Amino acid sequence: MTQKITIDPITRLEGHGKIEIFLDDKGDVDRAILQIPELRGFEQFAVGRAAEEMPRITPRICGVCPTAHHMASTKALDDLFHVEPTPTAKMIRELIYNTFQFEDHTLHFFFLGGPDFVIGPQAAAGERNILGVIGKVGEEIGLKVIKARREARDMINYLGGKIIHPVCGLPGGVSKGLDEEHRVEFLKQAKDIVEFAQFSLKIFDDVVLQNKEYVDVVVGDAYQLKTYYMGLVDKDNKVNFYDGDIRVVDPEGKEFAKFKPRDYLKHIEEHVEPWTYIKFPYLKNVGWKGFEEGKDSGVYRVAPLARLNASDGMATPMAQEAYEKMYETLGGKPSHHTLAFHWARLIEALQAAEVMVQLLENKDITDPNIRNIPTEKPDEGVGVVEAPRGTLIHHYKTDDKGIIEEANLIVATVNNAAAINMSIEKAAKAFIKGGEVSEGLLNMAEMGFRPYDPCHACGTHSLPGDMPLIVDIYDSSGKLVEQIKRDQE
Amino acid sequence: MSNDKPKVAFYWCASCGGCEEAVVDLAEDILKVTSAVDIVFWPVALDFKRKDVEAMEDGSIAVSFINGAVRLSEQEEMVKLLRKKSGLVVAFGSCSHLGGIPGLANFWNKQTIFDYAYLKSPSTNNPDKIVPLEKSEVDGKELELPEFYDTVYSLDQVIDVDYYLPGCAPPKDLIVNAVNAILEGKLPPKGAVLSPNKSLCDECDRNESKPEKFTMTEIKRPWEVELDPEKCFLAQGVICMGPATRGGCGQRCITANMPCRGCFGPSDQVFDQGAKFLSAMASIIETNDEKQIDKLIETIVDPAGTFYRFSLPTSILRRKKMEATK
Amino acid sequence: MSNESFEPRLVGFLCNWCSYTGADLAGTSRMSYAPNLRIIRVMCSGRVDPQFVLKAFKEGADGVLISGCHPGDCHYQEGNYKALRRHRLLSKMLEQMGIEKERFRLEWVSAAEGEKFQRVCNEFTDEMKKLGPLNLNGGKKNEQ
Ligand code: SF4
Ligand code: SF4
Ligand code: SF4
Ligand code: FES
Numbered sequence: 001m002t003q004k005i006t007i008d009p010i011t012r013l014e015g016h017g018k019i020e021i022f023l024d025d026k027g028d029v030d031r032a033i034l035q036i037p038e039l040r041g042f043e044q045f046a047v048g049r050a051a052e053e054m055p056r057i058t059p060r061i062c063g064v065c066p067t068a069h070h071m072a073s074t075k076a077l078d079d080l081f082h083v084e085p086t087p088t089a090k091m092i093r094e095l096i097y098n099t100f101q102f103e104d105h106t107l108h109f110f111f112l113g114g115p116d117f118v119i120g121p122q123a124a125a126g127e128r129n130i131l132g133v134i135g136k137v138g139e140e141i142g143l144k145v146i147k148a149r150r151e152a153r154d155m156i157n158y159l160g161g162k163i164i165h166p167v168c169g170l171p172g173g174v175s176k177g178l179d180e181e182h183r184v185e186f187l188k189q190a191k192d193i194v195e196f197a198q199f200s201l202k203i204f205d206d207v208v209l210q211n212k213e214y215v216d217v218v219v220g221d222a223y224q225l226k227t228y229y230m231g232l233v234d235k236d237n238k239v240n241f242y243d244g245d246i247r248v249v250d251p252e253g254k255e256f257a258k259f260k261p262r263d264y265l266k267h268i269e270e271h272v273e274p275w276t277y278i279k280f281p282y283l284k285n286v287g288w289k290g291f292e293e294g295k296d297s298g299v300y301r302v303a304p305l306a307r308l309n310a311s312d313g314m315a316t317p318m319a320q321e322a323y324e325k326m327y328e329t330l331g332g333k334p335s336h337h338t339l340a341f342h343w344a345r346l347i348e349a350l351q352a353a354e355v356m357v358q359l360l361e362n363k364d365i366t367d368p369n370i371r372n373i374p375t376e377k378p379d380e381g382v383g384v385v386e387a388p389r390g391t392l393i394h395h396y397k398t399d400d401k402g403i404i405e406e407a408n409l410i411v412a413t414v415n416n417a418a419a420i421n422m423s424i425e426k427a428a429k430a431f432i433k434g435g436e437v438s439e440g441l442l443n444m445a446e447m448g449f450r451p452y453d454p455c456h457a458c459g460t461h462s463l464p465g466d467m468p469l470i471v472d473i474y475d476s477s478g479k480l481v482e483q484i485k486r487d488q489e
Numbered sequence: 490m491s492n493d494k495p496k497v498a499f500y501w502c503a504s505c506g507g508c509e510e511a512v513v514d515l516a517e518d519i520l521k522v523t524s525a526v527d528i529v530f531w532p533v534a535l536d537f538k539r540k541d542v543e544a545m546e547d548g549s550i551a552v553s554f555i556n557g558a559v560r561l562s563e564q565e566e567m568v569k570l571l572r573k574k575s576g577l578v579v580a581f582g583s584c585s586h587l588g589g590i591p592g593l594a595n596f597w598n599k600q601t602i603f604d605y606a607y608l609k610s611p612s613t614n615n616p617d618k619i620v621p622l623e624k625s626e627v628d629g630k631e632l633e634l635p636e637f638y639d640t641v642y643s644l645d646q647v648i649d650v651d652y653y654l655p656g657c658a659p660p661k662d663l664i665v666n667a668v669n670a671i672l673e674g675k676l677p678p679k680g681a682v683l684s685p686n687k688s689l690c691d692e693c694d695r696n697e698s699k700p701e702k703f704t705m706t707e708i709k710r711p712w713e714v715e716l717d718p719e720k721c722f723l724a725q726g727v728i729c730m731g732p733a734t735r736g737g738c739g740q741r742c743i744t745a746n747m748p749c750r751g752c753f754g755p756s757d758q759v760f761d762q763g764a765k766f767l768s769a770m771a772s773i774i775e776t777n778d779e780k781q782i783d784k785l786i787e788t789i790v791d792p793a794g795t796f797y798r799f800s801l802p803t804s805i806l807r808r809k810k811m812e813a814t815k
Numbered sequence: 816m817s818n819e820s821f822e823p824r825l826v827g828f829l830c831n832w833c834s835y836t837g838a839d840l841a842g843t844s845r846m847s848y849a850p851n852l853r854i855i856r857v858m859c860s861g862r863v864d865p866q867f868v869l870k871a872f873k874e875g876a877d878g879v880l881i882s883g884c885h886p887g888d889c890h891y892q893e894g895n896y897k898a899l900r901r902h903r904l905l906s907k908m909l910e911q912m913g914i915e916k917e918r919f920r921l922e923w924v925s926a927a928e929g930e931k932f933q934r935v936c937n938e939f940t941d942e943m944k945k946l947g948p949l950n951l952n953g954g955k956k957n958e959q
Contacts, residue, residue: 022630031628039621039637040503040560041602043610045593048911049794052712056750057798060590063507063658081712153514161745163514164507164658168745171712175746269614272607274625275632279606279613288614374712395611402710403790408610596911764865767908771900777886779899786903793911805869810913811953 021428027435032425034449036417039277046407051080051378051398054407055169058394061411066165067100067156068387068412071242072394074169079262080381080396081171081374088367089173095186095359096159096166097242097385098352102193103152104388105304105349109200109342110145141203148196151189158182173371180366187360194318194357197350201322204346209329219330222430223338223448226251226293227419228283228300231307232386233258238315239307239351241386247310248283251295253334257285261384264393268410269298271418280418281410291422299422302390302415303452304344309334314347316354322347338423341451345388378402387412389452416452423448495551495672498530498542500571502564503591503641504557508582511658515665525672526551530571539567545574552577552671554654558584558591558802559642563635572648579667579683580644583657586682587754587762588643588802590657593794595801595808598639639811643803653682656738657752657799663737684737686757689749692736695721702775707788711748722748723773728795733759733766750798761805763796823877823943825852827936828863830895833884833925840929841936848933849940852880859883860921861894865905868919872909872951878918878943882935885923895923917942918949 024030042061046054055073059066071093078085085093153163159176160166168175178186208214217223228251232244246264248257257267270279271288282288282298289297300306314320326343327333359365378401383394390412397406413420427448431437501509529550530542553575559565572578583589594602607613607620625632644650654667667683670676677683690696699721709726716722722729722743730751731743742749755762770789776782789795797804829835835856841848857863860883871879881902883895902921909919920939924932 020630020632022628031630033627033632035632035634039602039606040591041594041597041606044597044602044605048596048791049593050710050790052710053750053791053795053798056747057590057593060505060507060657063505063510066505066507077712159745161747162741164510166745167742167747175711175716176718265611268612270610270612272613272615272619272621273627274619274622275627275634277621277634277637281612284614371715373715401790402712406611408612410612761866761869763908764869764905767865767904768901771897771904774900777893777896777899782900782903786900786907789904789907791911792904792908796908805866805873806912806951809911810949810951813950813953 019424021432023432023435027433029425029429029432032421032428033275034417034421034424035276036278043407043409046396046404049404051077051396051402051404052171054394054396054404056165056167058409059165061409063164065100065104065387065389065412067096067160068385068392069394070160070166070169071097072383072385072387072392074171074383075243075385076381076383076394076396077169077171078381079383080378080398081402082376082378083172083372083374085173086367086369086372088177088365089370089372091359091362091365092159092174092178092370093169094242095178095356095365096156096168098355098359099152099155101241101386101388102197102349102352102356103149103156105345105352106145106149106152106196106200108388109204109346109349141199144196144199148193152193155186155189170371171374175370177368177370178366180363183360183363183366187357190353190356190360194350194353197346197353198318201346201350204343208343215329218339218343219337222426223423224336225301225338225419225423225426226295226336228256228286228298229306229309229334230300230302230391230415231310232384232391233311234315236315237312239311239313239348239386240315241348241352243385246384246391248300249310249334251293251334251336253309256283261382261393264382264384264395264410268393270410270414278414278417281415282418291418291425293422299418300415301419301452302412303341303388304348305335305337305341305451306390307386308344308347314351316351316358318354319347319351322350338448338451389413390415413452420449420452423452494525494527496529496549497526498550498553498571498575499528500530500553500555500567502555502557502568502585502644503560504582504584505590507658508556508584511582511661511664515661539570542570542574547573548576550575552579554579554581555644556581556585558588559644559647560591560594560638560640561635562638565647568644568648577651577671578644578648579652579654579671580650581654582659583655583752583754583799585644586653586655586803587800588641589752589799592641592643592800592802593798594641596794597809598811599637603637640808641802646802651679652676653754655682655684655735655753660738660741662739682735682754682757684735684753687736688756689731689734689736689738689740689753693721693731693740693743695719695724695743697721698724700724700773703773703785704775706776706781707785709788710790716746718746728770728789730762730766730796730798732769733762733796750795752799754800754803762800763793763804766796767792821944821948823851823940823946823948824875825878825880825939825943826871826876827852827854827880827882828857828860828867829854829924830860830862830883830889831856831858832890833888834860834882834922834932836926837882837924837928837932840926841932842929844929846929846933848936851940851943852936859889859891859894860898861889861891861896863898863901865901868905872914872918872949875949877946877949878920878939880920880922880935880939882922882924882932885925888925914949915946917946 019034021032022030055070058069058073061069157163160168230248232240233247234240234244245258250256267284268281269284270281272279283300286298314323378398380397385392392412393410395408396404398404553571580586603620623634623636705726727748729748731749734749734751735753735756738753759765860881863881868879883898889895906916906919922935
């Protein structure tokens, strides 16, 4: 009897995701599929718009990481109009971007992925949320989290006009500068933020690393996936969120490719399946071999751990120290442990915070020269940043008036689409045997994809409830035979 | 868990999630809200399912906040269900209120959008020309996807809407005011947009420098000029949607020294935001000389995509002319 | 697509002072002109809100005409210039909405130009016959 299991809605990625699990006659997992039932067609409706409007249009792809789209889009305009941002403008953009990276990573750790660890994988679902975190670490710390996040968001708000969908990016610069008064204020906050980022790592250390049971989960087989990794690196191959070359390492950690954003089409292709609206990017020079691990399959991963794997280290001292410790604990580089994405995320948050301080300590950031006005004819441009959820590519072609003729976007989470599917299938296989669906499936499936933070559009899932998960099991005639539901509170 | 607290539901359609973030950004305030109400449905947050909503008594949800535009069959079904179960429905954010940025898809149809995304885009490698299907088979197993419409709709084109919270995303103070008004039962007449009924220009710091007449002979695009941080954008020859846009956002874009793009939609008396802005433009262009007029208008690129940036689905025409089906 | 049997539906916004009188003259002088134009009298061409034009198309007009006094002759001084500026801008926007330029026409017709009115009206009707029906929703039932 073939059974079909539906988990709906699993999470959000430009729409609601749905997992379908198919069992074979023996009741073992045959296939597990994550369906993304929405497409909005930004690439098409960019056509005909004025290029400079793209940084104000594309952020609406995702209201969780609008700043990433805003920056990728703005950088694509630099390239398109053949203009460099002024040094000050670049600093301001990097400040906004690192602040955003810190804020988003923090949100993820404390609101989304972190609760699994902080409260413990075995804890009741109702406790595994931000309120549970506060309960465990103390209210004082909980308020610290909220404060750090708010301060970071206020800074972006000040510079970008709005925190959800900022508006300040223009080719060759930004629309608004930073005055001395705000520099001093923000610097103070940035220093607190560094402290906070260190403190987050300490929580991870206390709660996860000091607990053998957790460490075993992290390094366990069920959460391993051997793939290629991709990320932006600076000229020293250090992690950079805002700018650099795209570097890819193979599953053994050897550099497989390093290229300029402009050359992305030589390295990345996308595969289409009829059962989902999302596409599956893969490495063109390896090829699409299906949902397979290993060196022969073009599946690659992006986002925190992938970035660390793809780099030779962090760009700031404290983050570098944390990086070394992580790989030592995990048994070397690259690490294929999907759950280590959470750890890498905190290391990145620390780098972002350190960079914020560096930028704000430099008084040049208040220089009024924040725009270079383009003088050349626009034609074609590619902009790449590292969004919290991975490498984000915006590519526009225009006529000589700067009206978009063609746009191509490879959105951060989409890079991980194949890997997310595979992680879910692995989890399903480990937890469903002979038609028996074991209790842990929901958590496992959830923990398997949460590390990717699949553009899950909201930290709210843990406020005050938990990830909505239901598994419906149907028999071959389509009759509902069983429903497993996560307990609420 | 039964109690007397008003029941509240949140739902999203074709949404970017920014509206949900706006709710989270209420930060500490959200805890107050969650203690004053009983949230019975919130797909991103809570473990309640469509079935649970179906089982509720009609009208038993005090208010449903719905964000995002409507473009899939699934969304249409869900909002119709919520309408039945809810006393009040609030369209939350520009997408739900006006169609929003996803509504720009109304310059195209499903076929064009699919063709580009799955067949023509330069990174796509699709030799077998596979396109997502509403019903498909994988190893003999049937899978379904919701139907994708040709046209994006605002919420009130699909169901009856009681109130509108404008903005992409709505600002915190307006959300808090709206929630309080609902909790206290101090609501304006049905159909109201919960933001002041005046134009953005009326509350803009730069209003005094707004010109009666344009003296320039061309429209400047924001990338072409130094943007004066004090002077009205129109006075600088840069298109700003302020005259055709409702106030209440706190001039957010203007304070970042960027012109308004109209996310709050028009004020009460206006049906069509783009037409209204077009009239305003036509009034302030100074010249009567036909050649000069043509020259100036030549420099306005993409008027439809700019004047209807957030409101194409709720404009009078609603979408670009649909190609005849073969 | 030319369609001989197709009778376009046209809407004309005519200013009271010149064009409406001109049309009237055409009528009283028994000049024959195509009956397709539904005339709406407005005080001045400058009073034609772009929303009216959009409404007309939306409600099924295949073409819309605005007609006012010759430049310099507007009874409200500059109304017709405003109409001119609106017409140019709106035409551009309509084209983006898939409505051909030819479907939206602006003409200056004075009170004495019954003949010009007749010509404009016949020409416009002929042109729209050639262009065919606007059919905004492409024949789709559930759209619009
Ligand atoms: S209104 Fe804006 S913030 Fe809200 S869902 Fe739409 S695009 Fe996102
Ligand atoms: S047009 Fe724009 S800048 Fe000028 S007053 Fe209005 S809102 Fe302010
Ligand atoms: S200035 Fe305009 S576009 Fe910006 S938030 Fe306000 S209403 Fe929206
Ligand atoms: S009165 Fe005839 S156009 Fe103004």
